[in-house]
Amino acid sequence: MIWKSERPSNIALIKYMGKSDIERNKPSNSSLSWTLDHLKTTVVLEQINGVEDVWEPLPTDFPFPMSEKGKQKYLNHFKRLKDHFSVKGSFILRSGNNFPADCGIASSASSFAALTEVSCLAFSELSQKKIDIYKKAELSALGSGSSCRSFLTDWVMWDGEVIKPIDSDIKNLQHMVVIVGEDTKKISSSQAHKIVPTSALYQGRAERAEHRLNDFVSKMNKECWPELFQLSWEEFWDMHALFETSRPAFGYFLADSFDVLRSARFFWQQEGDGPLVTMDAGPNVHLLWREDQVDLSLKFFQENIAKRWTCLTNIHGIGFHKV
Numbered sequence: 001m002i003w004k005s006e007r008p009s010n011i012a013l014i015k016y017m018g019k020s021d022i023e024r025n026k027p028s029n030s031s032l033s034w035t036l037d038h039l040k041t042t043v044v045l046e047q048i049n050g051v052e053d054v055w056e057p058l059p060t061d062f063p064f065p066m067s068e069k070g071k072q073k074y075l076n077h078f079k080r081l082k083d084h085f086s087v088k089g090s091f092i093l094r095s096g097n098n099f100p101a102d103c104g105i106a107s108s109a110s111s112f113a114a115l116t117e118v119s120c121l122a123f124s125e126l127s128q129k130k131i132d133i134y135k136k137a138e139l140s141a142l143g144s145g146s147s148c149r150s151f152l153t154d155w156v157m158w159d160g161e162v163i164k165p166i167d168s169d170i171k172n173l174q175h176m177v178v179i180v181g182e183d184t185k186k187i188s189s190s191q192a193h194k195i196v197p198t199s200a201l202y203q204g205r206a207e208r209a210e211h212r213l214n215d216f217v218s219k220m221n222k223e224c225w226p227e228l229f230q231l232s233w234e235e236f237w238d239m240h241a242l243f244e245t246s247r248p249a250f251g252y253f254l255a256d257s258f259d260v261l262r263s264a265r266f267f268w269q270q271e272g273d274g275p276l277v278t279m280d281a282g283p284n285v286h287l288l289w290r291e292d293q294v295d296l297s298l299k300f301f302q303e304n305i306a307k308r309w310t311c312l313t314n315i316h317g318i319g320f321h322k323v
């Protein structure tokens with residue numbers, strides 16, 4: 001028997017960084033993300049007669065390699081899902097993205113969400129146990145925290161217990177990620193969660209993030225766009241400051257990350273308008289534009305990005321890798 005599912009990735013504007021319970025991926029603070037519907041992982045599950053579960057890359061246009069450690073984390077999560085449904089037997093898991101793996105986008109959210117989704121589909125059929133979307137998201141969080149936000153659209157909040165969509169008149173955001181470096185992460189985000197409590201700035205971090213999230217949600221309307229930019233900007237710097245002040249310090253910025261950020265800041269100053277800007281645990285810069293800003297985003301792209309970097313985007317008319 002074969003089952004197939006896909007789930008999108010998401011980008012957090014208010015970050016999940018730091019855990020109150022490492023084993024169960026309980027976050028120290030609530031987070032808020034935008035679901036990236038165009039960046040997806042597909043997982044195909046097949047029952048086999050073997051003695052153990054195995055993972056293989058799915059043959060897509062963009063197959064992705066997985067480290068031994070990554071594979072183990074993925075298979076462990078799969079085992080957890082089997083146990084949840086009391087399903088026995090062995091399976092082969094095949095996963096792949098609809099975007100290139102060498103482009104520096106961490107795909108842990110979409111890959112864990114897609115694995116949870118396809119396993120719940122298969123195991124609810126095999127065990128006759130029903131499961132709703134919130135329970136799926138909760139199970140997915142045990143594999144990788146940020147993946148639980150990939151079960152809902154568009155704006156999604158997760159406080160460690162509740163995962164819920166947040167209503168806003170800001171819809172159909174256009175996404176652009178400027179690829180300044182390949183994702184050869186020395187420190188994974190899971191490791192980062194463990195190290196950040198050593199930073200002196202970790203004191204008060206949960207309060208700052210909660211405060212910023214409440215502020216952000218109360219301003220989630222088109223009129224407050226410049227304030228949302230300011231809050232997202234402060235938030236990713238806050239997270240990266242934690243990294244750089246941890247003991248030992250670590251970080252993800254490349255020189256080009258600063259160049260892109262500076263261009264975005266100048267652009268806002270010149271135009272009085274611009275994108276929401278954020279960075280994850282990597283060197284690449286994510287830009288989110290309102291649907292009425294397509295011309296502005298093309299202008300920014302032509303003036304600042306096109307000649308120097310690859311850009312992965314769902315904006316019509318641009319893109320080295322349009323997805």
Ligand code: DP6
Nearest residue numbers: 012015016025144145146189190281
């Ligand atoms: C910086 O969800 O990858 O992307 O729960 O250990 O798998 P684990 O961590 P993960 O952490 C994501 C961190 C982040 C911010 C975010 O997505 O909120």
